[in-house]
Amino acid sequence: MNRRFTWFNATSLTLGFAFLYLPILILIIFSFNESKLVTVWAGFSTKWYASVFNNTAFLDAALVTLKVGVISSTIATVLGTMSGYVMVRGGRFRGRTLFSGMIYAPLVMPEVITGLSLLLLFISIGMDRGVFTIVLAHATFSMCYVSVVVSSRLVSFDRSLEEAALDLGCTPFDAFRSVTLPIIAPAVISGWLLAFTLSLDDLVIASFTSGPSSTTLPMKIFSQVRLGVSPEINALSTLLIGIVSIGVISASLVTKRSAVRRRAQEQQAVGGAA
Amino acid sequence: MPSEKPNQIRFAPWEDTEAVPLIRFRNVVKKFGEFTAIENLTLDIYEREFFALLGPSGCGKTTLMRMLAGFETPTAGEITLDGRDIVPVAPNRRPINMMFQSYALFPHLSVADNIAFGLKRSPMPKSEIAGRVEEMLRLVRLQKFASRKPHQISGGQRQRVALARSLAKAPKLLLLDEPLGALDRKLREDTQFELMDIQEKLGTTFVIVTHDQEEAMTVASRVAVMDEGKLMQVATPDVIYEQPESRYVADFIGDVNLIEGTVAEAEEGGYKLVWADGAPPIHAETDVPLSLGDSCTFAIRPEKIAISTDKPDDRANAVPGKVLDIGYLGNISTYHVQMPNGAIFKASATNSRRLSRRGITWEDEVWLSFTATAGVVLTQ
Ligand SMILES: Nc1ncnc2c1ncn2[C@@H]1O[C@H](COP(=O)(O)OP(=O)(O)OP(=O)(O)O)[C@@H](O)[C@H]1O
Ligand SMILES: [Mg+2]
Numbered sequence: 001m002n003r004r005f006t007w008f009n010a011t012s013l014t015l016g017f018a019f020l021y022l023p024i025l026i027l028i029i030f031s032f033n034e035s036k037l038v039t040v041w042a043g044f045s046t047k048w049y050a051s052v053f054n055n056t057a058f059l060d061a062a063l064v065t066l067k068v069g070v071i072s073s074t075i076a077t078v079l080g081t082m083s084g085y086v087m088v089r090g091g092r093f094r095g096r097t098l099f100s101g102m103i104y105a106p107l108v109m110p111e112v113i114t115g116l117s118l119l120l121l122f123i124s125i126g127m128d129r130g131v132f133t134i135v136l137a138h139a140t141f142s143m144c145y146v147s148v149v150v151s152s153r154l155v156s157f158d159r160s161l162e163e164a165a166l167d168l169g170c171t172p173f174d175a176f177r178s179v180t181l182p183i184i185a186p187a188v189i190s191g192w193l194l195a196f197t198l199s200l201d202d203l204v205i206a207s208f209t210s211g212p213s214s215t216t217l218p219m220k221i222f223s224q225v226r227l228g229v230s231p232e233i234n235a236l237s238t239l240l241i242g243i244v245s246i247g248v249i250s251a252s253l254v255t256k257r258s259a260v261r262r263r264a265q266e267q268q269a270v271g272g273a274a
Numbered sequence: 275m276p277s278e279k280p281n282q283i284r285f286a287p288w289e290d291t292e293a294v295p296l297i298r299f300r301n302v303v304k305k306f307g308e309f310t311a312i313e314n315l316t317l318d319i320y321e322r323e324f325f326a327l328l329g330p331s332g333c334g335k336t337t338l339m340r341m342l343a344g345f346e347t348p349t350a351g352e353i354t355l356d357g358r359d360i361v362p363v364a365p366n367r368r369p370i371n372m373m374f375q376s377y378a379l380f381p382h383l384s385v386a387d388n389i390a391f392g393l394k395r396s397p398m399p400k401s402e403i404a405g406r407v408e409e410m411l412r413l414v415r416l417q418k419f420a421s422r423k424p425h426q427i428s429g430g431q432r433q434r435v436a437l438a439r440s441l442a443k444a445p446k447l448l449l450l451d452e453p454l455g456a457l458d459r460k461l462r463e464d465t466q467f468e469l470m471d472i473q474e475k476l477g478t479t480f481v482i483v484t485h486d487q488e489e490a491m492t493v494a495s496r497v498a499v500m501d502e503g504k505l506m507q508v509a510t511p512d513v514i515y516e517q518p519e520s521r522y523v524a525d526f527i528g529d530v531n532l533i534e535g536t537v538a539e540a541e542e543g544g545y546k547l548v549w550a551d552g553a554p555p556i557h558a559e560t561d562v563p564l565s566l567g568d569s570c571t572f573a574i575r576p577e578k579i580a581i582s583t584d585k586p587d588d589r590a591n592a593v594p595g596k597v598l599d600i601g602y603l604g605n606i607s608t609y610h611v612q613m614p615n616g617a618i619f620k621a622s623a624t625n626s627r628r629l630s631r632r633g634i635t636w637e638d639e640v641w642l643s644f645t646a647t648a649g650v651v652l653t654q
Binding site: 158160161163164165166167168169170171172174179182183264 | 345381392395425
């Protein structure tokens with residue numbers, strides 16, 4: 001295999017990354033701009049960050065977003081773990097294929113449709129829209145991501161561990177709680193982080209399901225931008241990018257670290273049993 | 275003087291028609307889809323038995339154990355424990371513990387916590403658990419490793435943790451799926467004696483799967499030989515070895531010469547069997563009723579065949595041959611001797627002399643001899 005450095009590789013790498021990250025980089029740079037004009041550089045300043053923290057409308061929206069994120073991703077994690085467990089452990093029950101297809105369908109469903117159908121549901125059952133409806137909507141669509149993460153971990157989980165727990169006197173629930181859950185915990189945690197960042201990101205579904213007093217941060221930013229981009233928005237977006245990156249990076253670190261450790265353990269276990 | 279100590283009654287509940295078995299399998303069938311893993315199996319196992327399951331890989335030993343532990347439901351038939359149907363009883367409600375073939379140690383718990391796992395879910399008071407765990411650790415000689423995680427100890431150590439964990443609750447019935455395979459010879463023998471000791475003390479009934487025939491012979495009160503989901507023979511180790519009922523069992527357990535022959539003549543207490551042109555017929559004593567012209571197999575163990583340079587005249591059977599090969603095993607040597615018709619017989623002899631002074635070597639013309647009762651006549 002030839003893995004030498006070539007100008008072609010270097011160029012395509014640079015162009016690719018530029019395409020992906022240049023807009024974000026420009027946004028971050030201009031969030032430190034002294035000038036009120038977004039496109040003219042007038043020196044370094046952090047004053048827009050200060051003004052973000054003094055803007056109560058932004059802070060309220062941030063609080064709503066945080067609340068929605070934490071609650072919805074927790075609900076999604078519980079439900080997603082349960083459905084992932086059933087998918088892998090439930091055996092061959094009638095309609096299993098249909099059920100698994102239905103869990104994964106929201107992954108590819110256009111957000112507009114998810115949002116619209118939820119809106120129609122909430123209207124038809126007469127539910128007042130607000131933080132609660134956004135939480136429900138976010139839990140619904142991020143649950144399937146958690147389910148995918150958890151069930152892919154469970155597939156490689158040694159069933160005889162659960163059997164050993166039952167054999168030693170655990171009820172099925174106790175076996176799940178004291179053996180299965182601690183072992184798949186890294187997958188559950190990264191599922192939660194994934195659900196949280198998805199909720200933080202979402203604009204479309206939140207717009208459909210929010211009420212008058214429940215504007216999330218992405219919604220706030222979007223409505224502000226329509227009135228014209230201000231450096232304040234740049235600063236706020238930079239903060240948001242930071243939080244999302246931390247979430248995604250820590251989710252992948254948790255998964256990767258536990259996968260490495262597990263592989264080492266399994267290798268040794270197989271070596272011992274052979 | 276009596277040959278047996280008066281207070282030591284022979285343990286053989288399976289001969290007692292009054293005795294009630296602890297476990298009864300009645301016409302048990304287990305199918306995985308189309309595949310039949312256990313075929314119409316009927317078996318009684320008595321309290322305090324040390325019951326060994328022997329058989330080739332894939333014959334259904336683990337499946338049988340898993341049905342006892344409650345992880346597989348029989349497709350048909352019934353399984354009772356103490357007279358109670360246990361098929362509908364959940365695994366956690368059975369007074370049975372199992373040591374898994376794959377060990378199934380909990381990777382997130384330390385060695386000590388693995389052993390304590392079952393105790394914490396038993397009626398045992400909290401204050402006694404630590405002592406019990408300590409006792410188990412001592413038994414399997416892992417005191418030093420109490421706080422390690424399973425991935426930080428060796429394969430043999432892991433096996434011992436699995437053993438200790440299944441022993442800790444002192445269950446009524448203990449299922450051991452190849453419990454000692456990864457241990458070295460010394461530790462294996464020690465553990466075998468420990469197991470027998472535990473059984474003596476606690477009265478636990480053991481069902482053990484093993485690939486080591488010597489182990490089955492040493493520890494078992496009875497041995498079941500299985501093949502493709504069927505029981506071929508269930509008997510005490512000495513009966514299995516000395517009086518196998520079929521070619522399969524004779525061949526599976528230990529070393530054996532299987533000689534195909536036909537009945538040529540009935541004689542006092544047995545038959546004269548013709549087995550090769552020009553070779554003298556075999557005189558075999560047997561209770562098996564046979565008629566002239568029936569074909570049968572004469573099975574004889576190598577150690578029951580004597581090898582000598584001169585023709586012995588006090589033995590019922592003597593055949594000449596040539597030494598092809600000698601397998602030296604330290605305490606014994608196995609001679610592969612070719613008969614005039616090309617068949618190869620194995621005969622083994624104790625090496626009571628040092629190698630250099632031994633009389634028989636390769637290519638020597640020798641005589642193989644055995645008595646009329648040394649082998650068994652098999653028809654299946
Ligand atoms: N869950 C299952 N689904 C389908 N077939 C199975 C299943 N479990 C076992 N079998 C089959 O049943 C047969 C008996 O398996 P079992 O594990 O009891 O063998 P074993 O005697 O324990 O073998 P070994 O000595 O290799 O452990 C095998 O042919 C196996 O492939
Ligand atoms: Mg097995």
